[in-house]
Structure formats: C-alpha cells, structure tokens
Amino acid sequence: xxxxSRSALLAAVNLLVFTVIGTTLLAFTFDQTRAPIAKSExxxxxxxxxxxxxxxxxxxxxxxxxxxxxxxxxxxTSDVSMAYRARIKGQPSAxxxxxxxxxxxxxxxxxxxxxxxxxxxxxxxxxxHRETPGLGDYIELAKSNWIKNFDNASHQRLPEPDWKVKKxxxxxxxxxxxxxxxxxxxxxxxxxxKYFEANRDTLFAPAENTAADNKAKT
Numbered sequence: 001x002x003x004x005s006r007s008a009l010l011a012a013v014n015l016l017v018f019t020v021i022g023t024t025l026l027a028f029t030f031d032q033t034r035a036p037i038a039k040s041e042x043x044x045x046x047x048x049x050x051x052x053x054x055x056x057x058x059x060x061x062x063x064x065x066x067x068x069x070x071x072x073x074x075x076x077t078s079d080v081s082m083a084y085r086a087r088i089k090g091q092p093s094a095x096x097x098x099x100x101x102x103x104x105x106x107x108x109x110x111x112x113x114x115x116x117x118x119x120x121x122x123x124x125x126x127x128x129h130r131e132t133p134g135l136g137d138y139i140e141l142a143k144s145n146w147i148k149n150f151d152n153a154s155h156q157r158l159p160e161p162d163w164k165v166k167k168x169x170x171x172x173x174x175x176x177x178x179x180x181x182x183x184x185x186x187x188x189x190x191x192x193x194k195y196f197e198a199n200r201d202t203l204f205a206p207a208e209n210t211a212a213d214n215k216a217k218t
Contacts, residue, residue: 045112045127049084049096051141052114052123057093058086067203069097074195076100076108076188083203092117092204097196101188105180106130109139113150113192117204120157124150124189135178139185146182149173150189155197163190 046063053062067083075081081098094116101109109129114122124147126139138144149172164170165182174182196203 048112048125048127049114052096052112052125053086053094054122057116057122058088060085060087062086062096067205072195074191074198076102076191085204094122095196095203097192099188099192099195101184103180103184103187104129104131105136105178105184106132109181109184109188111185111188111192113189115193115196118154119193119197120152120154121150121189121193123148124185126185131181132178135175136181138175138178139181146173146175147185153189155193160190163187 049062062084065085065087067085069075069077069081069083071077071079071081075097076099083098084096085092086094086096094114096112096114099111099113101111107130109131110127112125112127114124116122125141126147129136129139131137131139138146141147158171161169162171163186165172165174165179165186167174167179168183170186172182172186
C-alpha cells in the first residue's frame with residue numbers, strides 16, 4: 001500500500017513539474033511572438049489605410065496624426081481604439097476609424113472605416129475576421145467587390161431604413177445563404193458613421209493637441 005502511495009505521489013509530482021514547464025514554455029513563446037504579430041497587424045492596417053485614402057485626400061503623415069479613442073458602443077469597441085486623421089494644408093479631409101462588428105457569424109469582425117470630412121464614406125476594409133470560408137470571406141476585397149458598396153455612402157444619401165441588407169428591407173446586397181455576415185458589417189458601418197457625426201470636432205482637433213501615444217481617458 002505504501003509503495004502504491006509513493007508511486008502515486010511521484011506521478012503527481014512529475015505531472016506538476018511537466019505542467020509548470022509546459023506553462024512556462026507557452027508563456028515564453030507567447031511573449032516572444034506577441035510583438036512581431038502586433039507589428040505585422042499594424043503594417044497590414046497601414047496598407048489598408050493607404051487603400052482607403054487616395055493621395056489627394058492628405059498631405060500629412062496619417063499614421064502619426066492619430067488619436068486614441070476610448071471604448072464606445074457605436075464603434076463596437078471595449079478597449080482603446082485609434083482614429084487616423086487625414087489633412088490637407090492643416091485642414092481636415094478624412095478620418096479612418098477602427099470599428100468592430102461584434103455579431104458576425106463566427107465572432108467579431110474588425111474593420112477600418114474611412115469617412116470624408118463631408119460625411120461621405122471613402123471606403124471600408126475588413127482587417128480580420130473568422131467567418132466561414134466560402135460564405136463569409138466575400139467581405140474581403142481580395143475575394144469580392146462587395147465591400148465597395150459603402151463607397152460614397154452617407155446618411156444624406158441613405159436614410160436609416162436603407163442601412164440594412166435587402167433581405168431586411170435595406171439597400172445592401174448579400175450572398176444567398178450568408179446573411180449574418182453582411183448584416184453585421186452594414187450595421188457596424190452605420191454605427192461608425194453615427195460616431196463620426198457625433199464626434200466630428202473631437203476627431204478633427206488640431207494635431208498638436210493630441211498624439212498617437214496619448215492614452216484615452218476612461
């Protein structure tokens with residue numbers, strides 16, 4: 001009996017040691033890869049911003065003229081997000097907002113929404129998503145032009161009832177059998193546009209009053 005107890009104890013100790021070692025290795029790996037992953041995501045984001053903002057819309061460094069925004073339900077954010085401002089000779093011309101559609105089919109859909117100072121959408125791009133391949137991936141420009149349906153849209157051109165997919169009585173197309181994904185994106189873009197309209201003065205505050213590394217107040 002004592003021999004069995006000793007063996008069980010030894011097995012438990014060995015299991016504990018391996019668990020600690022495994023956890024430590026996982027934590028180390030995560031810590032080592034976190035920075036490169038974040039850098040890669042940031043580079044991809046800047047590439048998408050370049051797609052959204054034609055050169056004629058800015059003469060400033062859009063990446064540096066950034067404003068930290070506190071979490072807001074209109075952006076679908078639960079943490080600080082960034083707004084990238086475009087200016088021409090110091091005058092605001094457009095802003096790129098980070099927005100999230102929380103109700104995608106397979107989870108959150110992270111997007112960039114570029115809005116001109118006039119209130120018209122310059123463009124929308126999906127940064128990351130986990131929607132079902134073949135059904136949800138048509139929200140990516142590389143696989144479909146669907147996302148371009150938002151180009152030049154505004155609340156002046158499209159009243160509130162139109163900001164839905166056609167199946168729900170709105171103006172936006174959708175793929176048969178895949179309604180949840182476009183429904184979530186349309187809703188999120190509409191809300192981002194509302195955020196812009198409610199916070200325009202703050203978003204276009206003089207660059208010297210804000211900086212990319214300023215932390216949003218909570």
